Amino acid sequence: MTLTSxxxxxxxxxxxxxxxxxxxxxxxxxxxxxxxQAYLPRRLPFFSIFDLPLLVTIFFAMARRNPISxxxxxxxxxxxxxxxxxxxxxxxxxxxxxxxxxxxxxxxKLDVENAGxxxxxxxxxxxxxxxxYFTVARGMANLTLNWSWRIGILSGLANGVLGVGLYxxxxxxxxxx
Amino acid sequence: xESFLGRYRNLTILVGVLFLQVLGLAVQVKRADAGDPENxxxxxIWAVDAITPFExxxxxxxxxxxxxxxxxxxxxxVRAENxxxxxxxxxMRLEQVRLNEDAEQAHRLQKLLGFKEQAIGKPLPAQVIxxxxxxxxxxxxxDKGSDDGIKADMAVITADGIVGKVLHAYPTTSQVLMINDQxxxxxxxxxKSRLQGVLKGTPEGxxxxxxxxxxxxxxxxxxxxxxxxxxxFPKGLPVGTVSQVSPGHENxxxxxxxxxxxxxxxxxxxxxxxxxxxxxxxxxxxxxxAADILAERLPSVPDKPPQGSTTGVAASKPGTTTAQAPVKxxxxxxxxxxxxxxxxxxxxxGDAMANANKSAANVTAVRTVSSQATPITGQATESQTKxxxxxxxxxxxxxxxxxxxxxxxxxxxxxxxxxxxxxRPKPATPPAxxxxxxxxxxxx
Numbered sequence: 257m258t259l260t261s262x263x264x265x266x267x268x269x270x271x272x273x274x275x276x277x278x279x280x281x282x283x284x285x286x287x288x289x290x291x292x293q294a295y296l297p298r299r300l301p302f303f304s305i306f307d308l309p310l311l312v313t314i315f316f317a318m319a320r321r322n323p324i325s326x327x328x329x330x331x332x333x334x335x336x337x338x339x340x341x342x343x344x345x346x347x348x349x350x351x352x353x354x355x356x357x358x359x360x361x362x363x364x365k366l367d368v369e370n371a372g373x374x375x376x377x378x379x380x381x382x383x384x385x386x387x388x389y390f391t392v393a394r395g396m397a398n399l400t401l402n403w404s405w406r407i408g409i410l411s412g413l414a415n416g417v418l419g420v421g422l423y424x425x426x427x428x429x430x431x432x433x
Numbered sequence: 434x435e436s437f438l439g440r441y442r443n444l445t446i447l448v449g450v451l452f453l454q455v456l457g458l459a460v461q462v463k464r465a466d467a468g469d470p471e472n473x474x475x476x477x478i479w480a481v482d483a484i485t486p487f488e489x490x491x492x493x494x495x496x497x498x499x500x501x502x503x504x505x506x507x508x509x510x511v512r513a514e515n516x517x518x519x520x521x522x523x524x525m526r527l528e529q530v531r532l533n534e535d536a537e538q539a540h541r542l543q544k545l546l547g548f549k550e551q552a553i554g555k556p557l558p559a560q561v562i563x564x565x566x567x568x569x570x571x572x573x574x575x576d577k578g579s580d581d582g583i584k585a586d587m588a589v590i591t592a593d594g595i596v597g598k599v600l601h602a603y604p605t606t607s608q609v610l611m612i613n614d615q616x617x618x619x620x621x622x623x624x625k626s627r628l629q630g631v632l633k634g635t636p637e638g639x640x641x642x643x644x645x646x647x648x649x650x651x652x653x654x655x656x657x658x659x660x661x662x663x664x665x666f667p668k669g670l671p672v673g674t675v676s677q678v679s680p681g682h683e684n685x686x687x688x689x690x691x692x693x694x695x696x697x698x699x700x701x702x703x704x705x706x707x708x709x710x711x712x713x714x715x716x717x718x719x720x721x722x723a724a725d726i727l728a729e730r731l732p733s734v735p736d737k738p739p740q741g742s743t744t745g746v747a748a749s750k751p752g753t754t755t756a757q758a759p760v761k762x763x764x765x766x767x768x769x770x771x772x773x774x775x776x777x778x779x780x781x782x783g784d785a786m787a788n789a790n791k792s793a794a795n796v797t798a799v800r801t802v803s804s805q806a807t808p809i810t811g812q813a814t815e816s817q818t819k820x821x822x823x824x825x826x827x828x829x830x831x832x833x834x835x836x837x838x839x840x841x842x843x844x845x846x847x848x849x850x851x852x853x854x855x856x857r858p859k860p861a862t863p864p865a866x867x868x869x870x871x872x873x874x875x876x877x
Contacts, residue, residue, distance in 0.1 A: 323443040331450050346458030350451055357447045396455070396475065397462050 275430040318363035330356020351388040378419035382412035555707035571614035588705040594671035594693025620662030642688040
């Protein structure tokens, strides 16, 4: 294994590649993720521990490496996810905005291409997403949600694992700028 | 600014996007409030929470500045207002005192007017405005004068009793000499025993009842009323009560009197501008005068004497007054009498009655003649009461039949000539069977 094969490397801005996605991918992938997130838990109850919109947000943010693009992507996906739920619109939007911004910012600093790095990044942003979500939900929407570190970490790890597989699937839609 | 936004553009946009989403979330979220049964949108709560602190701050600053100005920098106005309020409080206190005084005065006047309705004809309420300022002169000044109809020697009283008399009447004020002045004199009498005396003041300001004989029975606590003899105070007004009785000079009692009216605390008085002797009438209703009793008991000329009886003629010497009434001669008239007239003797006091007892003559009638004796037409003059006792002859049987003695006859003869004491004929009186006039008695 050479140095270039290290999953996470610290590179300069010039060394990090920036990808772009076609419009159908940019729109279609989040929609499909939202659909699956809304549909699969009815068939597969355990699937509710996954957060496909969050994984898509992290992927697009890290692939584009643009914080603005990442935050808007996260805001859009989050607001869309909120629309499907019963809670006030904006909770997921705020949380995914923060995640998109952070993921894109982190992607601009770090080269997150290998599975381990993606797993850890996904786990980390899952927890960030959960923290923001709970904060906003409890603080603003006055929702009563219970947090469990065990479930949270397990869900984070599960999303990380799912994310690693999803990211490799979505890498096929990357376009070099 | 542009460099700041350019440097932190991403972060600025992030904050902007988050703010918009938070704003959108706030628009949707409704929060139940304890005081609001319906949910309130969070955006409204936030808006209120965002705005009200500034408002509270502004109000606090404004109030603080106002308080700072009014409470610290504008103390002159506060002090002036404080002074005004204190003055207002003083005025209110004085007003309260005055109102209390007015209320007390109203009560007193009500009591006074109640008395006014009972006794006095036309009293004039007056306010005591001053005194003489000397212990030697017991005088007061009242706020009514000659312009109000007050004249000198008018009686001044209160509901409790007499006070004094008007000494001088000025146009708007009057000087009242109180009964405890040593120069005053009031006719008074004891209410029970009817003993009369003169009420006078002493140099010490007390009151004594003079001219009461030491053999009279007077005890402390006896009530004194006005006798009316002074022609100032109506009869029957309360004067005071006897407080102390001791032997005095020249067989007179020294009777200390406590005035009925509190002369040292006079405030309102009544000036009697017109006297009304209604008390006399009241008293007369329950009492029978001695003259009336005598008039009822004294014999009179019968309308028709029985046959066979003689009529005695009591005559007096010339010069003595006799009532000669030209009446028709009736049967049994004394032979010495002129047939056309019957001489009427006059009831006389003293020895006349004794002479009458000695006289065995039968008389037709003996009359106590008054100036308006009507049964027998005639006229009596004042000299009737001065008729010589020795000359007057009264028949004994008639007097004895009337049950009178000399004393009662005297009382009858000294009755008030102004009173109508004319005797009415007494048919029931038995006439004397024989009349033997003496030579002395018959002037003829």
